[in-house]
Amino acid sequence: MVRSRSADSDLGSALVGRGDVVGELNRFARQARSGRACSAVVTGPTGSGKSALLHAFLMGDGCRHATVLQGTCEEGASSESFAGIRALLGPIAPGAPLDGATRYALPALTPGAPAGEPPHAPAVQHTFHGLHRFAVDMLSRRPLVLALDDIHHCDEISLRWLDFLLRRSDDLPLLVVLTRQTEAAALTRRVPAHHALTDLAAQRRTTTLRLRPxxxxxxxxxxxxxxxxxxxxxxxxxxxxxxxxxxxxxxxxxxxxxxxxxxxxxxxxxRIAETGGRVLARWARELLDRRPPWVEQVARAVAVLGERGTDHVGALAAVPADVVEDALTVLREAGLLAPGGRHLADDAVRAAVLTPLDAQVLSGLRTRAALLLSDAGRPAEEVAHHLLQLPSAPEPWMAGVLLEAAACAEQRGAPETAARYLYRVLEADPDSVEVRVRLARTLAETDPPEAIGLLREALGPSVDVRTRARIAAQFGTTGLAAREISVALGILEDVLDALDAELGPDPQPADRELRTHVESVLLIVGSHGRSTFAATRKRAAAMTLPEGDTPAQCQKLAAMAVLTALDGQPPEPAVKRALRASSCPQLPLKSLSLINSALVLSLADRTEDALRALDRVLCHGRENSAVWTYALALSTRAVLRHGLGALPDALADARTAVDISGAERWAESMVLPRLALAGILVDRGEAASAERLLTSTEPTWREQSVWTYHRYLMAHGRARHALGDAEGALGLFRECGRSLEEAEVRHAAYLPWWVEAACVLAELGRAEEAQEPAAHGTRLARQWGTPRVLGLAALARGVATPGADGVELLGEAVRELSASPARVEHARAELVLGKVLLANGDRPAAREHLRAAAGLAQRCGALALGQDARAALVAAGGRMRKMTASPLDLLTSMERKVASLAAGGAGNRAIAQSLYVTVRTVEMHLTSVYRKLGIAERAQLAEVLRHSGVRGARAPRSAPRPGGQG
Structure with a gap:
């Protein structure tokens, strides 16, 4: 059908920015009035304001002295011959005299002519001549403007007549103005009128005017x-x-x-994004409802396949490649495709395209898409993305794809994505023990309680003993994160008994390795519980020491090293086992073996070896998104760096570990990051913050583990002491010692509560009472024998011994600790000795040691100790710059180097070359520097460093000047 219409009322604003097009149409109108016939085709996407612009032109001055005939072609008009002509001339034909040649125009002008086959060529030619005479008669009286809107819906014969008219009207005052959707080129290519439209637009008298956005x-x-x-x-x-x-x-x-x-x-x-999404979705639905079916078929295929599957749209939509391109053109011109892409603009448009489909049809479409991509050899994860959107995955090939996709996700460090794939497989095969165990392994780092539940279900009575042993070992390591220590130990013990009964006295190598693996996990789990540590150590003492040639043997060695070290024996056997375990290239990094080895090595002052072991764990954690292991290793490194006196590095590690663990489901059960941070905050002079952090930890979680409960007591005791509660602190230190003795943990350097207790008692004037913890610590220190513990023992005896003997012992503490990596403890010994010398009246010697204490504390970032040392130095008559909690103290050594070079004008690449690191490493350090210093950009860096008394390093020769890269 065809009808006349005016511009849509909601497009009154469409003329904004269209003055140039209206001006061109007015120029053509003047040209036509001068006797030169011409035509213009105004093109633009749907909604670009073509109709409003045409209406404004026809109502303007350009058409004031002309006869204006206006019409619009609507959808379906292309099937009715002469429909476009009737839209233009039909309204005036009844009153016009149709005689002579004009009578041949009657078939074209008669309203309601039936649609069907086009008339024969001779009849058409007669009609064309009659219509031409009809138009010429009007042109003889005044200029004529023929305006036909939406000609992409017009019938072929009407377009042919307009072409016919223009070719025969060179010297007549005729202007033909047509409007057409840009995307209609692809649509009309599928209808007979396409060639007529192309010929008309190609006429020399025709100019195309494109509406810009x-x-x-x-x-x-x-x-x-x-x-x-x-x-x-x-x-x-x-x-x-x-x-x-x-x-x-x-x-x-x-x-x-x-x-x-x-x-x-x-x-x-x-609000624009959300509201615009809804508007665009409704727009998409309106457009598709008015387009041929093949456009929507392609749109659905695009919506299902997404951005990566655009090469397979034709196969899924079941349309030829040229039709796909035409449909994509229609969608692109309508604004439904992303700019420059072949996928839909956003999720709202995708939903609008797919919503009309019922669930069964949509599932069938998604299944076909997945199979199509699988057959084409697309990556498993790409195929699995479509399978996840199905209500189930019942077909065997689907499970294979999902399992392969899970393996790919695990390999690239995306465990939560892998878990989604495995859940779908488990839904299809709920009795599969293998899938259940694999899913539990995937969830072990991100959702330990869920993983434990899956493993419980997998430990059914029908499972063979070897499979049960592997599941039990996995249950044990996962149980640490889920705090299921006692349950895990019971399962592991039962499995070991069953293995012994099944394997006999001389098992095969694979069975022997399996048994060793279960034993190693039992030792790891048992060494974590306060109530199980002693029994586990006795069990380990009765075991045969492995060579360390296999992963399971190395894991067992590492566990035995910890248990040996904390028995108070000389360090050599434990260190040898830890080094052997940590050097194994096949070590399963997801285990606690490297962390256990690092603990032993740090107690033995083998700090470089300990840090290397932890770095391996952290590297694995980053690459595999092993969040629980990463947070644990980072916390352990924070404790180690704290002990070394590298407080800025330790603080950065601890805060990162707290941030990471705090975002996880198991945040409450991961206590060590907060304990590590609290201990560092005390030395930073933030004891109140440390105590708030400690009291916020869940008692159930912190008190179960031998590693967290005693560290909590030590950190809390030091916080209470810093806040002035000496008696409260003493009670916490003594409780720490009592509990360690109850658990049979006997090591001088592991949480040396006895030093803290002796120092507090000495401050309270109870030096004689301090001799007991000092003697206890000295006995343990002499067994272990490293400079750190010997120096701490001398410090404890020194504060408990009055007079010259005490001074001599404190001097011994300074000498021993200066030879150790424990810089904060060294500073503390210097401070205590300086205070004693000052009290004895030896001010020059006191100033020497107090100045050393203050300098050491400043370099370590131990602000509380440094301020104490400075105050004592001033009291002794010395001078020293006042210590402040400068934000620069928070920077690590590498961050200081990077910040200094950047402030001096070096670009990131030049900094990377001068420090022999990657550009990405430089960017990471600068991001950390900005966060710690509270600045937002590079330009502020030099100012902050200047106010802090630090000059920027001169840029390397190859570095660009400020304003360059970086």
């Missing part, structure tokens, strides 16, 4: 008609991006925002 200035002008205040620049930018500069879409977006009560300010800009 609205500019930001246009959007701002249109927005003024909707809101009282001028639109904010960000509002304008986002509104144009959301609508692609399409006037109709913009009109709808602004109307909806106004109806929601939004304005055009910065705050309302955030």
């Amino acid at each position: 609205l500019t930001e200035a246009d959007v701002a002008e249109i927005a003024r008609g909707f809101f009282p205040a001028p639109a904010a620049p960000v509002f304008v930018t986002r509104a144009r991006a959301a609508t692609g500069g399409n006037p109709r879409l913009l009109d709808r977006l602004l109307r909806e925002l106004r109806a929601e009560g939004a304005g055009s300010g910065v705050g309302s800009a955030d």
Whole structure:
């Protein structure tokens, strides 16, 4: 059907930014009035304002002295011969005299002519001549403007006649103005009128005028008609991006925002994405409902396949490749495809395309897409993405794809994605022990309680003993994160008994390795519980020491090393086992073997070896998203660095570990990061913050483990002492010692509560009472024999011994600790000795040791100790710059180097070359520096360093000057 119409009422703003097109049409009108026939085709996407522009032109001065005939072709008009002609001439034909040659025009002008086969060629030619005479008669009286809207819906014969008319009207005052959707080129290619339309547009008398998208200035002008205040620049930018500069879409977006009560300010800009998504989705549905079926078929295929599957759209939509391209053109011109891409603009459009499909049809489409991609050899994860959107995965090939996708996800360090694939496989095969165990292993780092539940279900009575042993070992390591220590030990013990009964006295190598693996896990788990540590050590003492040639043997060696070290024996056997375990290239890094080895090595002052072991764990954690292991290793490294006196590095590690663990489901059960951070905060002079952190930890979790409960008591005791509660601190230190003795943990350097207790008692004037903890610690220190513990023992005896003998012991403590890596403890010994010398009246010697204490503490970042040392130095008559909690103290040594070079003008690449690191490492350090210093950009760095008394290093020769890269 064809009808006349005016511009849509909601497009009153469409003329903004269209003055150049209207001006061109007026120029053509003047040209036609001068006797030179011409035509113009105005093209633009749906909603770009073609109809409104045409209406404005026809009502303007350019057509004031002309006869204007206007019509519109609607969908379906292409099937009715002469439909476009009747739209133009039909309204005046009944009153016009049709005689002579014009009578041949009658078939074209008769309203309601039936649709069907086109008339024969001779009849058409007669009609064309009659219509031509009809038009010439009108042109003889005044200029004629023929305006036909939406010619992409027009029938072929009407278009042929317009071409016929133009070719025979060179010297007549005729202007033909046509409008056409840009995307219609692809649509009309599928109908007979396509060639007629192409011929008409190619005429020398025809000019094509393309409507461009609205500019930001246009959007701002249109927005003024909707809101009282001028639109904010960000509002304008986002509104144009959301609508692609399409006037109709913009009109709808602004109307909806106004109806929601939004304005055009910065705050309302955030609502554009959501509201624009809804508007675009409705727009998509309207367009698809008016397009041929093959456009929607392609749109559905694009929606299902997504961005990565665009090469297979034709196969899924079951249409030829050229049809796919035409459909994509239609979708692109309508703004439904992402700019420059072949996928849908956003999720709202995707939903609008797929919502009309019922669940069964959509599932069938997704299944076909997955099979299509699988057959084409696409990556398993790409195929699995489609399988996850199905209600189930019943077909055997689907399980294979999902399992392969899970392996790929695990390999790239995406355990949660792998778990989603495995859950779908488990739904299809709920009795599969293998899938259940694999899923539990995937969840071990991200959701330990869920993993434990899966492993419990897998430990059914029908499972053979070897499989049961592997599951039990996995249950044990996962049980540490889930705090299921006692349950895990019971399962492991039962499995070991069953293995012994099954394997006999001389098992095969594979069975022997399996048994060793179960034994190693039992030792690891048992060494964590306060109530099980002693029994586990006795069990380990009765075991045969492994060679360390296999992963299971190395894991067992590491566990035995810890148990040996904490028995108070000389360090050599434990260190030898730890080094052997940590050097194994096949070591399963997800285990606690490296962390156990690092603990032993740090107690033996083998700090470089300990840090290397922890770095291996951290590298594995980063690459595999092993979050629980990563947080644990990072906390352990924070404790180690704290003991070394590298407080900025330790603080960075501890805070990162707290942040990481705090975002996980198991946050409450991971206590060590908060304990490590609290201990560091005490030395930073933030005891109140440390105590708040400690009291917020869940008692159930901190008290179960031998590693967390005693560290909690030590950190809390030191915090209480720093806050002035000496008696409270003493009680906590003594409770730590009592509990360690009860658990049979006997090591001088592991949480030396006895030093803290002796120092507090000495401060309280109870030096004689301090001799007991000092003697206890000295006995343990002489067994272990490293400079650190010997120095601490001398410190404890020194504060408990009055007079010259005490001074001599404190001097011994300074000498021993200066030879150890324990810089904070060295500073502490210098401080205690300096205070004693000052009390004895030896001010020069006191100043020497107090100045040394203050300098050491400053370099370590131990602000509380440093301020104490400075105050004592001033009291002794010395001078020293006042110590402050400078933010620079928070920077690690590498961060200081990077910051200094950057402040001096070096670019990131030059810094990386001078420090022999990667550019990515430099970027990471600079990000950390900005966060710690509270700045946002490189330009602020030099100012902060200058105020802190630090000069930027001169840029390396190869470095660009400020304003260059970086």
